Amino acid sequence: MKPHNETNSSAASCQILTEAPLNTPLKVTTITAGRQAQTRLACMGILPGEIIKVVQRDNGGPLLVEVKGTRIALGRGICHKVTVQNGNGVHPEQE
Amino acid sequence: MPPFFCPGKEQTIRMADQIRIALAGNPNSGKTTIFNRITGAHQHVANYPGVTVDLKKGRTKIDGTRAEIIDLPGTYSLTALSEEELVARNYILNEKPDVVIDILDASTLERQLYLAVQLLELNVPLILAFNMTDVAEKAGFEFDLPLLSDLLGVPIVQTTGLTGEGIDDLLKAASELADGIIKSEPKPLVYGKELDRAINNIARALEGTKTGYGEDVPLKWIAIKLLESDDQVLEQFEKTGGMSENVATVLLDATKRLAQLYPDPPHILIAEARYGIISGAASETVTHSVERRHDFSDRLDTIFINPLFGLPIFLALMYLVFYITFTLGNPLMSLMEVGIESLGTGVSGWFPEGTESPIRSLLVDGIINGVGGVLVFLPNILLLFLAIAILEDTGYMARAAFIMDRLMHRIGLHGKSFIPMLIGFGCSVPAIMGTRILENRRDRLVTILVIPLMSCGARLPIYALIIPAFFPPHLQGPMLWLIYFIGILLAIVLTKLLRSTVFKGESTPFVMELPPYRIPTLQALMVHAWDRGKGYLQKAGTVILAISILMWFATSYPKTQVYSEDYISQIETLEQTFRREIVDMTDEFDGGLGTTTIDELVYLLDEVSTSDISVYPHSRTTDLDDLVFTVWNVQRIRSEVSDDLEAGGLVPGSEEYIRGEAELLDVEPEMIDMAVYYLDTVHEPFVTGTDEIDNAMAREELENSAMGRISRAMIPFWRPMGFDWKIGTASLGAMAAKEVFVAQMGIVYSIGETDEESTTLRSKLQDKYTPLTGLCIMLFMLIASPCVATLAITKSETGGWKWAAFQFLGLTAIGWAITTLVYQVSSLFGWGI
Ligand SMILES: Nc1nc2c(ncn2[C@@H]2O[C@H](COP(=O)(O)OP(=O)(O)OP(=O)(O)O)[C@@H](O)[C@H]2O)c(=O)[nH]1
Numbered sequence: 001m002k003p004h005n006e007t008n009s010s011a012a013s014c015q016i017l018t019e020a021p022l023n024t025p026l027k028v029t030t031i032t033a034g035r036q037a038q039t040r041l042a043c044m045g046i047l048p049g050e051i052i053k054v055v056q057r058d059n060g061g062p063l064l065v066e067v068k069g070t071r072i073a074l075g076r077g078i079c080h081k082v083t084v085q086n087g088n089g090v091h092p093e094q095e
Numbered sequence: 096m097p098p099f100f101c102p103g104k105e106q107t108i109r110m111a112d113q114i115r116i117a118l119a120g121n122p123n124s125g126k127t128t129i130f131n132r133i134t135g136a137h138q139h140v141a142n143y144p145g146v147t148v149d150l151k152k153g154r155t156k157i158d159g160t161r162a163e164i165i166d167l168p169g170t171y172s173l174t175a176l177s178e179e180e181l182v183a184r185n186y187i188l189n190e191k192p193d194v195v196i197d198i199l200d201a202s203t204l205e206r207q208l209y210l211a212v213q214l215l216e217l218n219v220p221l222i223l224a225f226n227m228t229d230v231a232e233k234a235g236f237e238f239d240l241p242l243l244s245d246l247l248g249v250p251i252v253q254t255t256g257l258t259g260e261g262i263d264d265l266l267k268a269a270s271e272l273a274d275g276i277i278k279s280e281p282k283p284l285v286y287g288k289e290l291d292r293a294i295n296n297i298a299r300a301l302e303g304t305k306t307g308y309g310e311d312v313p314l315k316w317i318a319i320k321l322l323e324s325d326d327q328v329l330e331q332f333e334k335t336g337g338m339s340e341n342v343a344t345v346l347l348d349a350t351k352r353l354a355q356l357y358p359d360p361p362h363i364l365i366a367e368a369r370y371g372i373i374s375g376a377a378s379e380t381v382t383h384s385v386e387r388r389h390d391f392s393d394r395l396d397t398i399f400i401n402p403l404f405g406l407p408i409f410l411a412l413m414y415l416v417f418y419i420t421f422t423l424g425n426p427l428m429s430l431m432e433v434g435i436e437s438l439g440t441g442v443s444g445w446f447p448e449g450t451e452s453p454i455r456s457l458l459v460d461g462i463i464n465g466v467g468g469v470l471v472f473l474p475n476i477l478l479l480f481l482a483i484a485i486l487e488d489t490g491y492m493a494r495a496a497f498i499m500d501r502l503m504h505r506i507g508l509h510g511k512s513f514i515p516m517l518i519g520f521g522c523s524v525p526a527i528m529g530t531r532i533l534e535n536r537r538d539r540l541v542t543i544l545v546i547p548l549m550s551c552g553a554r555l556p557i558y559a560l561i562i563p564a565f566f567p568p569h570l571q572g573p574m575l576w577l578i579y580f581i582g583i584l585l586a587i588v589l590t591k592l593l594r595s596t597v598f599k600g601e602s603t604p605f606v607m608e609l610p611p612y613r614i615p616t617l618q619a620l621m622v623h624a625w626d627r628g629k630g631y632l633q634k635a636g637t638v639i640l641a642i643s644i645l646m647w648f649a650t651s652y653p654k655t656q657v658y659s660e661d662y663i664s665q666i667e668t669l670e671q672t673f674r675r676e677i678v679d680m681t682d683e684f685d686g687g688l689g690t691t692t693i694d695e696l697v698y699l700l701d702e703v704s705t706s707d708i709s710v711y712p713h714s715r716t717t718d719l720d721d722l723v724f725t726v727w728n729v730q731r732i733r734s735e736v737s738d739d740l741e742a743g744g745l746v747p748g749s750e751e752y753i754r755g756e757a758e759l760l761d762v763e764p765e766m767i768d769m770a771v772y773y774l775d776t777v778h779e780p781f782v783t784g785t786d787e788i789d790n791a792m793a794r795e796e797l798e799n800s801a802m803g804r805i806s807r808a809m810i811p812f813w814r815p816m817g818f819d820w821k822i823g824t825a826s827l828g829a830m831a832a833k834e835v836f837v838a839q840m841g842i843v844y845s846i847g848e849t850d851e852e853s854t855t856l857r858s859k860l861q862d863k864y865t866p867l868t869g870l871c872i873m874l875f876m877l878i879a880s881p882c883v884a885t886l887a888i889t890k891s892e893t894g895g896w897k898w899a900a901f902q903f904l905g906l907t908a909i910g911w912a913i914t915t916l917v918y919q920v921s922s923l924f925g926w927g928i
């Protein structure tokens with residue numbers, strides 16, 4: 001949980017999840033989806049500040065994402081609504 | 096009665112001599128495994144009122160105390176967003192189990208604790224079961240359980256569902272918790288300064304107001320849910336006369352303040368706070384935390400969900416599933432058929448020979464044939480469910496959904512919908528039951544509604560009858576293919592249509608965990624397959640039974656009182672001729688008829704020439720005996736010849752052949768002549784004659800029955816499609832089960848018992864109809880009205896007749912419209928006539 005002024009400090013480096021590099025730690029910055037979709041993602045561990053990793057992505061299909069030691073398939077549609085920035089393996093708590 | 100005092104927080108008196116223990120947990124955390132370990136064989140599936148998600152209940156005894164165990168659906172959280180979560184949450188809230196055990200997969204602890212935190216919010220008597228200890232250990236996790244238990248305030252027990260280790264401790268803890276010997280006192284959860292303030296303010300405002308929840312539901316929980324805009328909590332407020340103004344103001348103030356401070360909405364802030372609590376507790380008690388450990392699983396995934404090989408592997412596996420279900424299942428199915436048939440014969444045997452008993456007909460033709468027709472699929476269905484259980488329990492099913500998502504996405508469905516649709520080519524009933532793997536209700540409803548368009552196995556006999564009758568050999572294959580293709584195409588179009596009308600709105604995002612691959616236990620597979628198979632049996636025993644009886648009445652009543660011809664006297668005439676000819680034949684026998692009466696003789700001869708008794712014990716002392724003996728032998732040799740002996744040499748069945756065989760039996764040639772004469776010239780015309788009359792009667796009876804009358808009243812409905820009332824009657828009959836169409840056509844064309852191989856029926860159809868009508872019949876059978884078993888299962892799986900009616904009316908309307916269009920346009924241009 002971070003107040004307004006601390007977020008998106010480096011908005012320039014933000015990427016849409018579908019375009020993010022593979023097998024690299026990524027920090028979720030925003031999820032611009034409806035409440036239901038956000039909640040669904042949150043209970044799978046995907047929410048702003050979390051470090052995730054895209055493991056597989058091929059054209060048109062869903063993405064395979066690693067988060068909290070589990071593997072989650074994410075449909076293309078929802079992935080377009082998630083932005084990430086390079087996480088460099090830094091855990092949110094350690095910021 | 097003095098109060099029973101215990102050191103537990105609730106200080107309750109346990110009046111019941113039974114404790115109730117609910118098992119909650121994430122999907123795949125091992126709930127069912129532990130449930131089965133605890134309850135053994137003493138379990139039954141209970142339908143939770145109002146919803147379609149099954150709650151499994153079972154019993155056991157803990158130190159002599161009876162305990163009821165409830166296996167809740169697996170959920171990731173306790174929001175009101177999915178049916179499973181609502182069922183789990185409402186069970187805990189409304190039924191107030193004595194103990195809630197949250198079963199966690201200790202190898203992915205942080206994510207799994209998210210649900211646990213939500214259970215802590217509910218302040219229920221909670222025990223955490225750290226399951227999959229073996230996996231966690233192998234992965235190098237170490238837990239400081241006493242400290243974690245202290246931090247959270249709840250007992251923790253380590254278990255391994257696979258071996259049963261720790262389950263006794265778990266039960267002991269549960270019973271001690273229920274008895275108040277140990278405590279489960281969740282420590283207050285700290286969400287952060289601002290959130291805590293908001294939650295506390297709202298909770299305070301809620302004090303003394305009506306919330307729609309019981310008194311023991313914590314106000315803080317309701318406050319959190321209000322901040323999350325939980326649909327069900329808001330609904331409860333509506334139901335109890337709305338939120339008090341004070342609460343509304345405090346809530347609004349709180350959300351406003353949070354919005355000023357943070358960019359994320361409250362439900363995200365709360366989720367973040369929960370994960371914060373978790374990582375706080377984990378950092379102190381778990382070593383070797385967030386890192387993937389399922390190396391083997393990951394390696395398998397590089398093959399199974401490979402962009403290149405994934406799809407071929409999937410298709411191969413699906414082929415295998417079908418192969419198992421329908422190829423290996425068919426011998427078992429034949430066995431069931433034989434069993435059901437002999438049951439029918441057995442029951443028939445209770446009734447005196449030759450009498451027309453309506454009760455016999457109801458039992459045999461109505462119930463045994465009707466329910467039996469569905470029951471014969473049981474082996475296939477059990478095999479199919481077993482195959483599905485294997486795919487699910489190994490973890491492959493999630494991969495299949497992953498692979499198919501790309502294609503299914505285009506028509507507005509998830510990858511998971513593909514699996515039930517595929518099953519639909521076998522039978523719609525298990526397919527619709529299989530939609531339970533779809534967690535989203537809209538996806539599920541759309542899938543259920545279009546499944547009948549996947550041309551099921553029972554429709555194949557119809558195509559097998561029609562196609563050869565109207566289409567030249569080189570077009571027969573493509574025709575069949577075309578019919579299946581039309582079904583699939585229509586399903587796609589319809590799905591898109593439903594998605595943009597009735598089930599409009601953004602499709603829920605595809606979010607699905609790919610669990611690590613596991614080797615399933617045999618017991619779990621059996622339990623899973625049997626659970627579903629049992630549902631099928633229940634259906635056969637209830638709805639299908641009722642419908643079978645109804646269909647029987649509709650085709651048997653009202654009875655025809657007056658026939659258009661005097662069939663009875665026609666039969667009598669035939670019988671008299673038959674008798675007379677036999678008397679004439681045996682006129683000059685040595686020793687006359689001896690002690691045998693003419694009635695006995697007629698019966699005897701009729702019997703030996705029709706039934707397949709394998710040994711005919713008869714002494715041959717008179718000519719009469721000789722005749723009976725010879726007739727039987729000629730008949731036997733003829734049938735053996737036609738059955739087995741198709742080798743060269745003498746032409747089997749030829750006169751010489753029979754004679755040659757018979758000579759070995761030292762029978763006079765005249766006697767053989769007489770036997771052949773009897774069989775071919777006396778008996779054969781009698782049998783065909785009476786059969787013809789019987790069939791004509793059956794036809795008239797059907798015509799006059801409720802079904803026939805309804806069909807004739809529906810002529811305005813049939814005519815635009817080019818159908819007459821006969822096709823109409825058969826189409827109505829097909830509602831009982833699609834394959835009934837063929838049998839009904841047989842009856843309306845007075846062919847008697849018919850199967851799809853019947854050439855007589857085919858030639859009748861050729862005479863009466865055009866290829867266009869043939870195509871129209873197939874189209875209508877493909878699209879319109881699913882069979883009653885399908886409708887019944889749609890009803891029970893969607894929780895009401897509404898969707899079953901929608902499916903019935905919708906598909907029938909579409910079927911009618913398309914068939915009519917095809918018929919009218921083709922007629923106009925003179926195609927296929
Ligand atoms: N290695 C290991 N495997 C386990 C253990 N407990 C359960 N399993 C396996 O985990 C898989 C999932 O178990 P289930 O009991 O079906 O899980 P569930 O929680 O009922 O899953 P849902 O019904 O989907 O919510 C099965 O293949 C089990 O054999 C355990 O302690 N160790």
Ligand SMILES: [Mg+2]
Binds near residue numbers: 128
């Ligand atoms: Mg289960």
